[in-house]
Amino acid sequence: MSILDTNKEFAYVIAQVAEVAGYIWQKGWGERNGGNITVRVTEFATPQWASMPALSEPIAIGTTLPMLKGHYFYAKGTQKRMRDLARDPMGNGAIIRITDDAAHYEIIADNPVMPTSELPSHLMVQNYLLESGSCYKATLHTHPIELVAMSHLPRFKASQSMTRTLWSMIPETLAFAPLGIGWVPYEVPGSMELAQATLKQIQHYDVTMWEKHGVFAVGQDIMDAFDQVDVLNKAAIIFMSARAMGGEPEGLSDQAMKDVQEIFHLPKSRPC
Numbered sequence: 001m002s003i004l005d006t007n008k009e010f011a012y013v014i015a016q017v018a019e020v021a022g023y024i025w026q027k028g029w030g031e032r033n034g035g036n037i038t039v040r041v042t043e044f045a046t047p048q049w050a051s052m053p054a055l056s057e058p059i060a061i062g063t064t065l066p067m068l069k070g071h072y073f074y075a076k077g078t079q080k081r082m083r084d085l086a087r088d089p090m091g092n093g094a095i096i097r098i099t100d101d102a103a104h105y106e107i108i109a110d111n112p113v114m115p116t117s118e119l120p121s122h123l124m125v126q127n128y129l130l131e132s133g134s135c136y137k138a139t140l141h142t143h144p145i146e147l148v149a150m151s152h153l154p155r156f157k158a159s160q161s162m163t164r165t166l167w168s169m170i171p172e173t174l175a176f177a178p179l180g181i182g183w184v185p186y187e188v189p190g191s192m193e194l195a196q197a198t199l200k201q202i203q204h205y206d207v208t209m210w211e212k213h214g215v216f217a218v219g220q221d222i223m224d225a226f227d228q229v230d231v232l233n234k235a236a237i238i239f240m241s242a243r244a245m246g247g248e249p250e251g252l253s254d255q256a257m258k259d260v261q262e263i264f265h266l267p268k269s270r271p272c
């Protein structure tokens with residue numbers, strides 16, 4: 001018996017995680033164990049979940065995150081592959097429960113799969129989303145090739161310059177990634193420093209660059225987080241393709257971008 005059998009809506013959310021993991025592999029963004037996913041699933045918890053015995057000792061988060069007390073999350077397992085998760089989400093990830101001290105978690109289902117090494121970033125951002133009353137529940141870290149390549153170029157090492165170039169490639173980038181892209185200077189993967197810098201950027205942006213590493217994104221669900229990264233990476237591919245054709249892409253004018261923002265009433269902050 002799997003925890004997926006306890007609740008149909010919950011099983012749908014995990015199936016969506018598996019679907020996105022498959023896309024990430026197909027796009028070449030998930031080499032080996034690259035990337036990770038966390039989704040808050042507390043709303044699907046049945047009384048059965050509360051009485052499930054822990055499959056692990058309580059494990060320290062490394063910080064106290066008061067908003068997370070008693071919450072449940074699906075988390076990709078560390079060293080697990082996106083392409084394997086696509087087939088078997090509960091064999092390559094686990095459901096964790098945050099303990100009452102809000103400083104530890106325990107694994108409750110289906111197997112004792114240790115969560116991702118980037119859990120500090122995922123949980124610190126999840127804590128912020130709850131604190132700010134946001135309806136966003138999913139967090140995604142992935143390695144999109146062209147965006148990571150862009151983060152190596154000195155002229156794009158700032159949120160403003162990278163956002164402007166990406167937005168100016170096609171109007172849809174502006175429409176579907178209306179908050180732009182944040183910038184986190186290089187930090188050691190899995191570190192608290194990386195998590196803290198990510199948290200700062202996620203207060204303003206749905207997607208932030210991790211310099212020379214990848215992106216971290218939030219969404220109402222995991223498909224939403226994936227879509228935003230996909231839209232931004234598509235713009236990076238157009239930029240790169242134009243340069244490969246022999247010149248510097250012109251980009252939409254400031255006026256053209258302003259018009260799109262006004263005509264489509266694009267939001268300047270998260271809708272919820």
Ligand code: 13P
Pocket residue numbers: 033034035036076077078079080115116117118141189190
């Ligand atoms: P995990 O296998 O621990 O999730 O790490 C993958 C990764 O991309 C680290 O940044």
Ligand code: ZN
Pocket residue numbers: 034035141142143189213214
């Ligand atoms: Zn990574």
